[in-house]
Amino acid sequence: MKILSCTQVSVKYDSTFALKDCSFELDAGNFLGVFGENGTGKSTLLKSVAGLIKPNSGTVNFHGIKKNDIGYMAQQTQVQKDFPASVYEVVLSGTLCRHTRFYFYGKNNKKLADKNLELLGIEQLKHKSIQELSGGQRQRVLLARMLCGEAKLFLLDEPMSGLDATSVKQMHDTLKDINSLGATIIMVSHDIENTANFCDKILHLGNNHFFGSREEYNARIA
Amino acid sequence: MLELLEELFSYSFVVKAIVVGTCVSLCASFLGLPLVLRRYSMIGDGLSHVGFGTLAIAVPLGLSPLKVSIPLVMLAAFLLLRIREHSKMQGDAAIAVISCSSLAIGVIIISLTVGMNTDVCNYLFGSILAIKEEEVYMCVAISAVIIALFIFFYNKIFSVIFDENYAKASGTNIEFYNMLLALLTAVIIVIGMRIMGAMLISSLIIFPALTSMRLLKTFKSVVISSIFLSVVCFFVGVVVSFAYNTPTGASIVGVNLVSFLIFCSISFFKRKKELL
Structure with a gap:
């Protein structure tokens, strides 16, 4: 199709x-x-x-x-590195584009965020600030956010770009998984x-x- | 200390100023974080100069400064964002041009009409004596609207300022949010100008967020801390100004500066400790 x-x-x-x-x-x-x-x-x-x-x-x-079926991830440098935000806040924000009228997080949003954190193996980072993450971890967080948008x-x-060999391998595997879904x-x-x-x-x-x-x-x- | 506070609250103009100031501080701290994070800090400063320019028009005409300034400063905010997004001129240069020009125009109009009287000086550096009862009600109402809007759009604002491109690609109307932020900033600047003065109002917006970001690393904690800091610094500033007979606006900025330096040094020592 x-x-x-x-x-x-x-x-x-x-x-x-x-x-x-x-x-x-x-x-x-x-x-x-x-x-x-x-x-x-x-x-x-x-x-x-x-x-x-x-x-x-x-x-x-x-x-x-539709427009909200699209997830876009810019080159890494564009994500502000001094931005105060926890991993959970970032991932949860991905669920917003599914809700057009009310902008508060309900149970479903939280469930979705938890599911994707787990899928990408970053649930232990949930309460960390994105400022403290390595490049590879940050990319996973952004991917999790995108998955929350159910794009x-x-x-x-x-x-x-900018990831070490292990992180690249992990990212490849994750992308293959997402693709196979x-x-x-x-x-x-x-x-x-x-x-x-x-x-x-x-x-x-x-x-x-x-x-x-x-x-x-x-x-x-x- | 208690006696001082008692004396402070016995003056009705102080009570008015504290009501207005608390509202303005609350709103300013809400707006400050998005502005700082989007590198829009200078917009606040630029708009406050425009605010002064519009006052220069309102005062000789005998019009209510709030009613003239709010729409005009909102218009300036709208134009500034448009220039930023659609023109080749750099955003900060555009702000500098607009803010200097409106300041100059304001000064010229004033010198040709009413002259540099205390009224004008009050607008430049703020005065808590100047607030009228009618303005208190207006201020409370406007603040309530701003706070309600901020709470309603809180999550959406976060997603837009965190990653504008992502939000735009997945269908968010980011122009709407940029405009909303700029217009609300314009309103809060005009209201806050009464107490803080046109020259100092932008500090009320920038300082609390910047200070909180020294120590706190998640969005929610920074928002909460900014609100808290903003209101506390305002209050301490008013008390200091009353006790030592210093200008109110400048005292509030001074207290903000002290809290900023304290947060900076805590953050510095914390990092040093982590390294050891």
Whole structure:
């Protein structure tokens, strides 16, 4: 079932193209890896899909998912490191986008938050401040928040950057789990060697964009 | 000490000032944390200068300063946010331009009309003598609305200021929340200007949150501590000002500064202890 189609998406900053004529389609349950050199528009593409920037031309269409089915995780540096917030407060805030009228946390919200804390193995950090966490732990907290939003489409911008090897491995496993539970994932990464092998679709941005299945991609570079 | 307090409360203007001041401190501390965390601290300062400019228009025309200033400062807040979001001019530069210009315009209008009298001086540096009964009611009503809004949107405000992009991507109308914060800040600045003065009011917004963040590391604890600090510092400031005959606004800022330094040094020694 098709859930997202991007046609000829182009984004300009001032007069230079940050992203030119990018097209792809995703079915529910796909795991798309977005690769490419610096400056080829990976993050720009993700932001266009997230609705944070408006493409100058082209369209981003969702099929059967609403705005609050989307979870977006920016590059790590953008999360304020001196922000006073406990892990629980952050994770709970993820449940808010399911409630459009009242903004207080009920039993269901708390249950959902506890469930996801457990799923990501961070329930022991619940009352810690996010300032005290390591990079890997912080990424898990943000993932847990996203899961609380019960998103159907996950947009991740370099979630592994700055993590050590163990944390990267853990993140990969977690993402695979989330994906196997039915979520569609788009992940931007520069680490094509370690990431490509668990994506089923690959979008390689460059002078000529490539979009296709992993097999097609492997055949192409072989 | 008790005698001093008794004497203090025997003056009706002091009671009025304490009612208004407590309301303003409460609201200011609520708003302060989002402003500090979003790097909007300077907006408070900019708006207070605009507030002074609008007073310069209201006073010679014989209009009620609150009724003229609130809408005008809200308009300025609206414009400042728009400039921040939609223009190439940098946010802090825009604030500097707007705040200096309105201060200058205010000074020019005043010197051409009523002259630099005590009234004007009161607005610049605050005076607790100036509050009228009508303003007390207005102030309490407005504060009640701000507090209610803050409580209702508490969780939503948290999610927006913690991660604006995430909130926006999952469908939150972040412009609404940014605007809400800016407009409420504008209102509280105008009300607080009576006591604190246009020059000092932004400290009431910034200090409690900043001080609390030295020691506390979760959002809820910082909010609670800011409220507590803000009200206590206000009260101590008024008492000090009364006992030593110092200007009220400046005394309150002074007490805030002392509490900030205390929190800083506790945090410093705590970290040092952890290292050992």
